[in-house]
Amino acid sequence: MKVRFENIVAGNTITTTSTISSLIKHVNGGDAILFIEGFQVAYIFNAGNFESRNIEQPENEHVVKGPKEAFIEKASSNISLIRKKIKNENLIVESMSISKRANNEVFMLYVNDLANDKLVDNIKKRLDSLDVDMIQNLSLLEQYIDERSYSVFPTILYTERPDRAASFIADGFIVLIMDNSPDCLILPATFWSFYHNAEDYYLRLPYGNFTRFLRGLALLITLLTSAIYIALTTFHAGMIPPDLLFAIVSARFKVPLTVFAEIILMEIAFELIREAGLRVPTPIGPTIGIVGALILGQAAVQANVVSPVVVIVVALGGLCSFVIGDYSLNYAFRISRFACICAAYLFGFYGIMAVFVMGLTYLSSLKSFGVPYLSPLTPSYIPSKNTIFRTILSKDRFRPGFIKPKDTQKKTGD
Amino acid sequence: MLEPEGKVGIREFVALAVIMTGAKITDDTPVIFITGLDTAAWMSPFFLSLFIGLPTLMMFKVQSKFDTTSFAEYMNQLFGKVLTVIILLFIWVVFSYTIVLDSAKYTDIISTMYFPETAPLWIYVVLMGVCAYVGKKGIENIGSISWVLFPIINAAFLIALVLGIMQGTSEFLFPIFGSGEIEIIKESFLRGSVQFDLLLLFVVIPFVSSLKSFKKGTLIAVSILIVEITFAFIAFIVIFDFETAKLISYPYHELLRFIHFGSLENIETIFFPFWLVVPFIRISVYLFISAYIFGQIFNIKHFEYLIPIFAYIIIFIGLIQIILHLRCTTSAIN
Numbered sequence: 001m002k003v004r005f006e007n008i009v010a011g012n013t014i015t016t017t018s019t020i021s022s023l024i025k026h027v028n029g030g031d032a033i034l035f036i037e038g039f040q041v042a043y044i045f046n047a048g049n050f051e052s053r054n055i056e057q058p059e060n061e062h063v064v065k066g067p068k069e070a071f072i073e074k075a076s077s078n079i080s081l082i083r084k085k086i087k088n089e090n091l092i093v094e095s096m097s098i099s100k101r102a103n104n105e106v107f108m109l110y111v112n113d114l115a116n117d118k119l120v121d122n123i124k125k126r127l128d129s130l131d132v133d134m135i136q137n138l139s140l141l142e143q144y145i146d147e148r149s150y151s152v153f154p155t156i157l158y159t160e161r162p163d164r165a166a167s168f169i170a171d172g173f174i175v176l177i178m179d180n181s182p183d184c185l186i187l188p189a190t191f192w193s194f195y196h197n198a199e200d201y202y203l204r205l206p207y208g209n210f211t212r213f214l215r216g217l218a219l220l221i222t223l224l225t226s227a228i229y230i231a232l233t234t235f236h237a238g239m240i241p242p243d244l245l246f247a248i249v250s251a252r253f254k255v256p257l258t259v260f261a262e263i264i265l266m267e268i269a270f271e272l273i274r275e276a277g278l279r280v281p282t283p284i285g286p287t288i289g290i291v292g293a294l295i296l297g298q299a300a301v302q303a304n305v306v307s308p309v310v311v312i313v314v315a316l317g318g319l320c321s322f323v324i325g326d327y328s329l330n331y332a333f334r335i336s337r338f339a340c341i342c343a344a345y346l347f348g349f350y351g352i353m354a355v356f357v358m359g360l361t362y363l364s365s366l367k368s369f370g371v372p373y374l375s376p377l378t379p380s381y382i383p384s385k386n387t388i389f390r391t392i393l394s395k396d397r398f399r400p401g402f403i404k405p406k407d408t409q410k411k412t413g414d
Numbered sequence: 415m416l417e418p419e420g421k422v423g424i425r426e427f428v429a430l431a432v433i434m435t436g437a438k439i440t441d442d443t444p445v446i447f448i449t450g451l452d453t454a455a456w457m458s459p460f461f462l463s464l465f466i467g468l469p470t471l472m473m474f475k476v477q478s479k480f481d482t483t484s485f486a487e488y489m490n491q492l493f494g495k496v497l498t499v500i501i502l503l504f505i506w507v508v509f510s511y512t513i514v515l516d517s518a519k520y521t522d523i524i525s526t527m528y529f530p531e532t533a534p535l536w537i538y539v540v541l542m543g544v545c546a547y548v549g550k551k552g553i554e555n556i557g558s559i560s561w562v563l564f565p566i567i568n569a570a571f572l573i574a575l576v577l578g579i580m581q582g583t584s585e586f587l588f589p590i591f592g593s594g595e596i597e598i599i600k601e602s603f604l605r606g607s608v609q610f611d612l613l614l615l616f617v618v619i620p621f622v623s624s625l626k627s628f629k630k631g632t633l634i635a636v637s638i639l640i641v642e643i644t645f646a647f648i649a650f651i652v653i654f655d656f657e658t659a660k661l662i663s664y665p666y667h668e669l670l671r672f673i674h675f676g677s678l679e680n681i682e683t684i685f686f687p688f689w690l691v692v693p694f695i696r697i698s699v700y701l702f703i704s705a706y707i708f709g710q711i712f713n714i715k716h717f718e719y720l721i722p723i724f725a726y727i728i729i730f731i732g733l734i735q736i737i738l739h740l741r742c743t744t745s746a747i748n
Binding site for chain 2: 232235236238239241347348349350351352353354357358360361362364365372374377378379380
């Protein structure tokens with residue numbers, strides 16, 4: 001009686017191979033290979049174990065209410081984190097090698113009977129067409145597969161929360177996971193996926209919508225406060241109520257700079273302090289940054305370099321930019337703010353509106369893997385409720401129509 | 415790849431049609447109506463829509479006889495090639511000149527009412543630059559931004575009108591029939607040309623998701639327009655009285671200067687940014703349609719590349735218009 005080799009050797013996973021190329025791949029992956037004289041195949045023992053840290057709390061996407069685990073740098077753990085949330089045989093994990101020399105592997109996760117085939121094929125094709133020697137992690141891969149590399153606005157969602165990734169997968173989106181990346185990429189992404197936050201869904205409807213309202217307000221304040229201040233003081237002073245106007249004028253009385261120079265000076269100072277706070281290697285870095293900002297602002301006001309109103313305006317805009325949770329969208333708005341400031345300096349409200357209309361047109365013309373960026377707000381697709389505000393969960397019955405899932409109803413599963 | 419349809423949905427179409435056609439009420443068009451109709455000007459939108467209804471219905475009928483939605487194709491079948499080209503060329507020239515007039519008018523509004531110290535040239539350049547950019551992005555994107563901004567623009571417009579009506583004198587509305595019942599019908603009919611825009615929408619049918627949504631959309635848009643324009647006329651008459659209103663060139667903007675909100679005076683600059691979207695969208699659509707007609711005449715497939723060139727030329731012709739107009743106004747003052 002012939003005894004199968006696998007039955008007498010205990011191991012985690014044992015696979016066989018008969019080609020040298022796949023052998024090399026496994027040796028490079030840290031596995032052990034067993035050759036036996038007279039055998040046509042080699043046995044691969046899954047022995048590779050790359051070190052990584054334990055699963056910890058999310059660093060950038062905090063929630064008060066809701067799960068508190070984040071992805072780590074190990075792809076297999078990340079996949080298990082998602083599998084923990086979707087225990088379904090249709091959840092597919094496909095792996096493919098995307099770089100020629102370093103053999104970096106990317107894992108593509110989607111639900112087979114939900115995700116649109118064309119979309120899956122398109123992403124596979126995009127990943128296959130990459131011709132580079134090494135792509136270390138997802139932050140780099142994101143830039144390789146981005147359709148508009150020069151665009152200010154992000155078109156691929158990047159999150160470190162497995163719960164968010166799982167809910168997107170369940171809606172028919174596609175998630176990419178890689179080793180060395182404590183995060184995942186979600187495609188396609190719309191403007192609203194950056195605008196939303198995991199906690200919006202975990203909070204009860206009024207609270208969730210209240211946070212969303214605050215975020216929308218913060219978005220507008222970040223983008224427009226400095227610009228509106230310049231426009232009002234330079235072009236439309238007549239609009240300001242006299243009392244406030246006197247306050248502004250008396251505050252500006254000793255300041256030698258123009259309003260535009262003042263604002264730009266303070267904006268750049270704020271951005272510098274923010275960047276410095278980010279790079280200070282201790283956890284108290286942000287605190288130093290804020291203290292530095294306060295002292296700097298205070299001193300600047302006392303030395304009559306800038307007027308106190310400008311400090312308020314810039315600080316308000318800067319503070320509100322922290323409300324925008326998504327890091328990429330945060331950058332997008334901070335950069336766009338400078339466009340608005342310059343436009344306001346040149347043409348007042350007319351300039352701001354010109355930039356605003358052009359920006360909005362640009363946003364609506366953007367596409368992420370064929371999906372219009374502002375959908376489902378416009379063009380409209382079936383559940384168009386989940387944009388600025390959301391609805392009650394029990395009424396949220398359809399999967400987003402813009403990614404054309406195979407099954408649009410959320411409730412019936414079979 | 416998930417190919418988007420590249421078409422305008424019904425919501426976007428309604429928003430686009432209302433903004434495009436409703437834009438007229440904020441320029442000098444109301445004066446034309448008030449001049450002929452006196453206090454009864456506010457009734458004209460209703461009668462006007464009746465008159466405009468006939469050609470619109472006829473267009474629907476003609477449209478339904480053909481299986482193609484492209485107007486150039488069914489005109490080819492109706493008139494033959496040569497005549498079609500001549501008709502289209504005529505429409506295109508008239509239409510392009512409308513863009514020149516309108517863009518010059520908007521530049522005039524912006525520069526005289528809000529930026530008296532800025533050179534009109536730069537205002538014009540910004541206006542046409544933005545419109546060229548927006549127009550080149552295609553009508554589906556213009557539709558999208560119209561829909562996004564539609565509620566805000568309309569809310570601002572209606573708030574301004576309500577404030578105007580509240581601060582006006584309601585007795586100014588009487589005599590309710592103005593210069594007479596027959597006059598209303600006659601004068602409304604004579605001013606039918608201002609609804610030229612609505613017929614232009616037939617050109618964009620190929621870009622609307624379906625013929626059904628086009629018909630439905632036109633109906634909804636016309637209903638919204640009747641209500642809004644009627645409301646606007648009432649506000650103008652109530653706040654200025656019809657005799658004064660005849661002398662004002664841009665009643666909506668004058669109204670913005672009249673109204674106040676509690677202790678807040680000079681609130682026209684709050685409403686100004688919302689109004690600004692209107693000329694941007696209107697001129698963008700016009701540029702797009704103009705390029706589209708041009709493309710149909712000369713068989714240019716990627717006609718959107720013409721839009722920046724058109725915008726460039728329009729600035730030069732429009733500037734002449736502005737200079738002439740400015741000379742007229744200055745000589746009127748002296």
